[in-house]
Amino acid sequence: MLTSxxxxxxxxxLVAGMAVICFCLLAVKLYQVQIERHEELYExxxxxxxxxxxxxxxxxxxxxxxxxxxxxxxxxxxxIVDPQITGDEPVCGKAARIFVNHLDMTYAEVYSRLSQKFxxxxxxxxxxxxxxxxxxxxxxxxxxxxxxELKKVVKVNNLxxxxxxxxxxxxxxxxTLLSNILGFTTPDQGxxxxxxGVEKTFDKQMESSDATERFERARDGIPLSYGLQEADKVKNxxxxxxxxxxxxxxxxEEELDSLVVKWRPKAAYAVMVDPKTxxxxxxxxxxxxxxxxxxxxxxxNWRIRITEDVFEPGSTxxxxxxxGALDYGIITPNTMFNCExxxxxxxxxxxxxxxxxxxxxxxxxxxxxxxxxTAKIAIMMGEQRLHLVLRKFGFGASTGIPVTxxxxxxxxxxxxxxxxSISRFPIGQGIGVSPIQLVRAYCAxxxxxxxxxxxxxxxxxxxxxxxxxxxxxxxxxxxxNNPATPEKIVSMMSLVTKKGxxxxxxxxxxxxxxGKTGTSQKFINGQYSHANFFSSFIGFVPAENxxxxxxxxxxxxxxxxxxxxxxxxxxxxxALRALRYLDVKxxxxxxxxxxxxxxxxxxxxxxxx
Amino acid sequence: xxxxxxSIKLNKSRKKNNxxxxxxxxxxxxxxxxxxxxxxxxxxTLRISIDQWATAEDREAxxxxxxxxxxxxxxxxxxxxxxxxxxxxxxxxxxxxxxLALRMPEPFQVxxxxxxxxxxxxxxxxxxxxxxxLSQR
Numbered sequence: 001m002l003t004s005x006x007x008x009x010x011x012x013x014l015v016a017g018m019a020v021i022c023f024c025l026l027a028v029k030l031y032q033v034q035i036e037r038h039e040e041l042y043e044x045x046x047x048x049x050x051x052x053x054x055x056x057x058x059x060x061x062x063x064x065x066x067x068x069x070x071x072x073x074x075x076x077x078x079x080i081v082d083p084q085i086t087g088d089e090p091v092c093g094k095a096a097r098i099f100v101n102h103l104d105m106t107y108a109e110v111y112s113r114l115s116q117k118f119x120x121x122x123x124x125x126x127x128x129x130x131x132x133x134x135x136x137x138x139x140x141x142x143x144x145x146x147x148x149e150l151k152k153v154v155k156v157n158n159l160x161x162x163x164x165x166x167x168x169x170x171x172x173x174x175x176t177l178l179s180n181i182l183g184f185t186t187p188d189q190g191x192x193x194x195x196x197g198v199e200k201t202f203d204k205q206m207e208s209s210d211a212t213e214r215f216e217r218a219r220d221g222i223p224l225s226y227g228l229q230e231a232d233k234v235k236n237x238x239x240x241x242x243x244x245x246x247x248x249x250x251x252x253e254e255e256l257d258s259l260v261v262k263w264r265p266k267a268a269y270a271v272m273v274d275p276k277t278x279x280x281x282x283x284x285x286x287x288x289x290x291x292x293x294x295x296x297x298x299x300x301n302w303r304i305r306i307t308e309d310v311f312e313p314g315s316t317x318x319x320x321x322x323x324g325a326l327d328y329g330i331i332t333p334n335t336m337f338n339c340e341x342x343x344x345x346x347x348x349x350x351x352x353x354x355x356x357x358x359x360x361x362x363x364x365x366x367x368x369x370x371x372x373x374t375a376k377i378a379i380m381m382g383e384q385r386l387h388l389v390l391r392k393f394g395f396g397a398s399t400g401i402p403v404t405x406x407x408x409x410x411x412x413x414x415x416x417x418x419x420x421s422i423s424r425f426p427i428g429q430g431i432g433v434s435p436i437q438l439v440r441a442y443c444a445x446x447x448x449x450x451x452x453x454x455x456x457x458x459x460x461x462x463x464x465x466x467x468x469x470x471x472x473x474x475x476x477x478x479x480x481n482n483p484a485t486p487e488k489i490v491s492m493m494s495l496v497t498k499k500g501x502x503x504x505x506x507x508x509x510x511x512x513x514x515g516k517t518g519t520s521q522k523f524i525n526g527q528y529s530h531a532n533f534f535s536s537f538i539g540f541v542p543a544e545n546x547x548x549x550x551x552x553x554x555x556x557x558x559x560x561x562x563x564x565x566x567x568x569x570x571x572x573x574x575a576l577r578a579l580r581y582l583d584v585k586x587x588x589x590x591x592x593x594x595x596x597x598x599x600x601x602x603x604x605x606x607x608x609x
Numbered sequence: 610x611x612x613x614x615x616s617i618k619l620n621k622s623r624k625k626n627n628x629x630x631x632x633x634x635x636x637x638x639x640x641x642x643x644x645x646x647x648x649x650x651x652x653x654t655l656r657i658s659i660d661q662w663a664t665a666e667d668r669e670a671x672x673x674x675x676x677x678x679x680x681x682x683x684x685x686x687x688x689x690x691x692x693x694x695x696x697x698x699x700x701x702x703x704x705x706x707x708x709l710a711l712r713m714p715e716p717f718q719v720x721x722x723x724x725x726x727x728x729x730x731x732x733x734x735x736x737x738x739x740x741x742x743l744s745q746r
Contacts, residue, residue: 019685065612075682144686168680173692218664222671252696546733585716 006048021521037215051217057208058168058463059192060237062182062199064246065279065458071182071199074171077147077164079103079138083117085161095159102150103139113138116608138162141169141187172291178249180304181242181283181403181456184291198240198456201402205460206237212380239461243279247274251577252282256552259570260286263557269435270574271551275443275540277473278452280401281548282578283474307399307406310432311534311553314520315369315502315563317433320441321426322366323489325377327480332361333488337373344372347419351375354519354562369502369517375423383422387414390425392479393441400453400474401436403544409433435553438538445493446514446540448486450476490514494543497568499597506537506568508576509594510586514546515539515571517563522556533561537568541575547584550575 033041062071065437079099096111103110119133147164154162170185170192183197192207194200209533211234215223223229256270265286272282289301325331342356353370364382365373371377371552378386391397396411410432412421424430433441436454442558444451452474459470480486493514497507518536521528536553552567552574693699743744 017668068695072689072692073685073690075685144682166678168685171689174687174696175698177696178699218667220668222664224664224667247697249678254697254701580713580719581715583716583719583721 011155019349034308037293041465042585046572048536049216051215051223052594053215054579055212055213055234055236056167056190057210059170059185059201059208060206060239060463062206062606064244064249066245067241068246070174070178070242070244070246072171072173073168073310075144076141076167076169077144078140078167079136079142079147079150080163080165081114081136082161082163083114084134085131086114087160087331089115090467091159092158092554094152097163098157098159099138099150100152102146102153103142105139109294110138118546132300141167143219150468152450155223170291175290175292176244176288177246177253178244178284179288180285180292180302181244182291182304184297184302191551197304197403199374200240202240202457202460208237209235211235233478236463239463241459241461242281243274243277243281244453245281247581248578249282249284251581252574253284255574255577256284256286258573259552259554263554263559263566265554265557267555269551269553269555270570271306271435271439272548272574272578273439273443273454275450275452275546275549278400278440278443279458280454280486282463286465304403304405306435307401308434310407310409311522311524311541311555312431313428313433314518314534314536315371315428316438316518316536316538317426317428317431318366318369318374319489319493319516320390320393321374321378321381321386322362322492323445323480323485324385324392325362325381326488327389327482327485328381328385329482330380331362331377333492334361337363337365337371337376338368339365339370342372346375346379346423349420349524351423363492363495366492366516367432367498367501369496371427383414383417386422386426387417389479390431392477393444394437395433395441397437399434399436399440401456403456406436407434428518439549439551442538442540442551444476444479445486445489445548446546447476447554448483449478449480451479452476454590459585460495483484483534493539497539502594503537503539503564503568505564506539506571506575507594508541508572508579508586509598510588510591511573511575511579512543512587512590513539513541513572515544515568517568518553519561519563531554535561537571539571539575540580542584542587547577548575549580550578557561 011378011425061069061073063069069540092111092114095114096107099105100107112138116133116136118130120128121131122128149194151164167190169187172179172182172184182199183195183199185192185199187193199206211232213229213231215229215231218224252270252272256268259265259268267286269285271281271284273280273581283306285305287301289297291297322331326333337360338359339353340359342353344351346400347560351371353368353372355368357364357368357370357373360368360370362373362377364370365377383387390411395409398406398408402484412430417425421430430434440451440454455471455473457471459468460550463470493516494505494512495501496515496517497513498504503515506513506515515538518534518538520534520536521530522532523529524532524533534553535557536551536556538549538551540549550571554566557566703709
């Protein structure tokens with residue numbers, strides 16, 4: 001018989017035994033959890049209380065020389081939903097109605113996205129499986145104001161599972177202004193991928209990098225100060241300051257637009273460069289595009305014709321050849337030339353002038369744009385010298401403008417010249433130049449023969465340190481050997497816009513305008529077309545101390561084709577407004593002369609090449 | 610017997626002494642334990658309250674960071690809006706819309722005032738140079 005004491009002892013032993021067993025089981029479990037599955041469970045727990053936040057860096061902005069913003073980053077929002085949390089059908093319907101009121105989307109479109117609780121996933125073996133859908137994009141790049149309003153409405157209506165992610169989008173506040181040179185980017189997986197223009201050339205400097213921040217978070221998601229924190233540093237891109245002057249750019253584009261309206265050409269370009277620095281002050285082309293509106297974009301509109309396209313410069317080439325002859329001392333401005341009354345045969349081919357001229361001094365050859373006179377001057381120089389002079393002016397070489405692609409033009413090496421070359425190259429036939437090459441050569445004429453590289457970027461700013469790196473102006477190359485040559489050629493070119501010249505329409509009262517018209521036939525299917533022309537005027541003002549060199553080229557104008565009639569008036573309009581903006585005062589004497597001339601009823605020769 | 614009686618007496622008196630000592634020492638231990646526990650409790654409470662305070666501060670800081678980020682975005686948006694509105698095509702449209710009889714000043718009506726706004730007098734970049742144009746009519 002067991003006494004009560006024995007029974008108690010047994011029960012105590014049983015309980016103790018069970019406790020020991022439990023303790024042992026607990027120890028085993030503890031071993032499993034703490035030792036065997038430590039890594040797995042630790043990672044699992046860590047995932048729950050560790051949050052990862054990605055901060056996007058801002059791509060560098062583009063400004064003009066005065067700090068006016070040309071390209072920026074506009075804040076916008078991506079709207080993402082978790083259909084597992086959004087709720088049942090009536091809630092999804094309510095949410096869809098709210099979205100439709102604020103976004104440019106249909107009800108069906110939004111509702112289908114909100115209620116898409118499952119999706120089909122393809123497995124590696126080709127089979128499919130149904131998985132829970134936890135990430136659906138409702139809309140990307142929703143404008144800031146719109147997104148803010150929507151956020152408030154979502155909060156008021158207590159809609160769940162909707163996440164607003166703050167992002168930035170590339171934005172061009174001046175729309176079409178300078179669009180061809182600025183280029184554009186295209187969004188690809190949250191990154192801005194540059195396509196063309198400054199955006200592409202300076203992508204390395206402007207690109208940003210994202211930063212990832214890992215932190216231990218509280219239940220409501222905020223970072224715990226005493227927890228683990230790891231963060232990369234976000235890198236914002238550098239800002240680029242162009243040499244462009246926005247007000248001048250606006251003037252140039254406005255006038256180019258009115259030119260397009262009047263002459264309805266296939267294309268038109270205008271370039272304004274400061275000859276003393278090589279700084280591009282304004283540059284535009286038509287057709288163009290609005291980088292904010294992707295629907296209007298086509299490669300034909302966004303390619304950079306000013307650096308990419310080649311055209312025969314026609315008579316605008318003459319001052320370069322003639323200045324070479326002046327520099328070698330082969331001719332003086334008063335050397336007489338027989339211009340053969342408009343028709344002359346050389347190397348078995350007839351060369352014609354647009355108007356008949358007899359024997360005239362060299363300055364009149366420039367003023368009246370005689371092809372025959374210029375060819376004779378070039379023949380006096382000889383092939384080697386002519387080749388060297390044109391090379392010195394930068395033809396057949398890149399201009400230094402930091403925009404790709406850039407053509408070097410078509411300029412045959414000396415050993416490939418034929419008998420006709422010497423009579424045709426100096427009048428701009430058989431030679432191909434880009435508009436920017438032509439402007440660069442004229443900058444050398446305007447700045448005492450100093451050939452400079454074309455500058456488009458003035459400075460680069462590190463947005464984090466504030467350090468500004470100024471792009472240096474390189475030493476120019478001296479084209480002329482004789483210091484008297486620039487003055488002679490400039491005075492000859494000034495006659496072009498005076499009474500008896502081919503471009504009186506480019507004359508500006510109170511200023512000496514030096515320039516040259518150009519009308520070149522297009523070379524189509526192996527022969528020169530009589531219907532398709534390039535009409536140009538290029539010049540600088542004031543001739544004695546130029547503020548800028550300006551080129552206006554019209555590709556296939558309709559109605560007329562002479563450079564003096566088509567391009568010269570727009571040169572005048574742009575130059576006049578630009579001079580006023582730059583506050584370049586007119587010469588009172590010249591102003592008085594212009595007034596007198598206006599009052600007298602003298603007639604000029606027709607505006608021709 | 611006497612011896613027994615004596616020894617009993619002795620035992621009794623010893624027991625009484627031991628009990629007194631045990632209670633005293635036990636109370637001392639308990640007291641010390643209470644102090645230690647109170648200290649531990651105090652430290653723990655302090656730590657919890659510091660953590661709570663830190664969390665509250667974090668929450669506040671996070672709120673401020675979010676507000677700053679929001680303001681930054683608003684500023685960015687306003688900056689771009691301003692740039693858009695101050696572009697020449699927009700100004701031209703407004704001039705036409707409101708039929709403003711504006712015209713360019715004649716060259717001799719313009720005087721330049723250079724405004725030096727940098728007190729440190731450091732070299733200015735062209736972007737910093739501001740010129741006020743005063744047109745006299």
